[in-house]
Amino acid sequence: MTTQIDNNVARAARLDTATLSDAMDRAGINGQCRAIKPRDARFRFAGRAFTVLYGPAATPPGTVGDFIDDVPPGAVIVLDNGGRTDATVWGDIMTEIAHRRGIAATVIDGINRDVSLCLELGYPVYSRDNWMRTGKDRVQVEGVNVPVNIGDVRVAPGDLLRGDADGLISIPHEHEDRILAIAEEIEEAENAIRAAVATGMRLDDARREFKYHQLQTRVTQTSEAKS
Structure with missing residues (x-):
């Protein structure tokens, strides 16, 4: 089909289902x-x-x-x-x-x-x-x-x-670019939390700094565009 589709399969393969699940919750899908x-x-x-x-x-x-x-x-x-x-x-x-x-x-x-x-x-x-x-x-x-x-x-x-x-x-094919982008954002934040804790930061402080508790909170595409 297209290079983009092949690329999205590769992107999905680098993400775990838990991260993708949180991304889908955030997108309301x-x-x-x-x-x-x-x-x-x-x-x-x-x-x-x-x-x-x-x-x-x-x-x-x-x-x-x-x-x-x-x-x-x-x-x-x-x-x-x-x-x-x-x-x-x-x-x-x-x-x-x-x-x-x-x-x-x-x-x-x-x-x-x-x-x-x-x-x-x-x-x-x-x-x-x-x-x-x-x-x-x-x-x-x-x-x-x-x-x-x-x-x-x-x-x-x-x-x-x-x-x-x-x-x-x-x-769903029509939502995959958005879902993958959200999942990659979540993964980046969670990796940042791990790195911060490894350097001595408290977990609750690291979660607060990188907005852990809001990572999967549902948002609309309009609010995402404004952020």
Whole structure:
């Protein structure tokens, strides 16, 4: 797509989800994907959303997904299975192919199976849980590259996602420059607090000086422009 988009993926990768969460609170934008967790706390990724929407299987049932060959390297596969925990939509064959193709990660509002392979390969999978029961004949793909819901957050194709040990953040494409700028400002202030304390300043004084308690307070774009 554009150099700017690639640059923003790199910017997001340098920030943790806690900092991005504070930035989204400050901007008044919902992006913290509730209860979507890494299968391993060492997993990290940043990338653009390639979305897949699932629904209950019809009669006869449709496919659980043959989309992976169309996912570009560096993208994040985003699977909306409605939060179901009784049927998987991701397993070892998909993990192996995604890893081989250089896909950044898979996130699921639902569950996955075959966790051992994603751990062995270091391929990031984020989901509500894991269990072995297949989704075949239970769910089917309803749409590809359509808006989906992941952990009570709307994710559109091309949105920017960041995952780490604390969970998953989704940043709407139209707000990403602002969110990233706020997050970088928060990170700079927190690093300044750490540096001040390291030189002997009291923590409460350092927090006061660098306005720690206001870092995530919601502000409007108009007030930001005036400051």
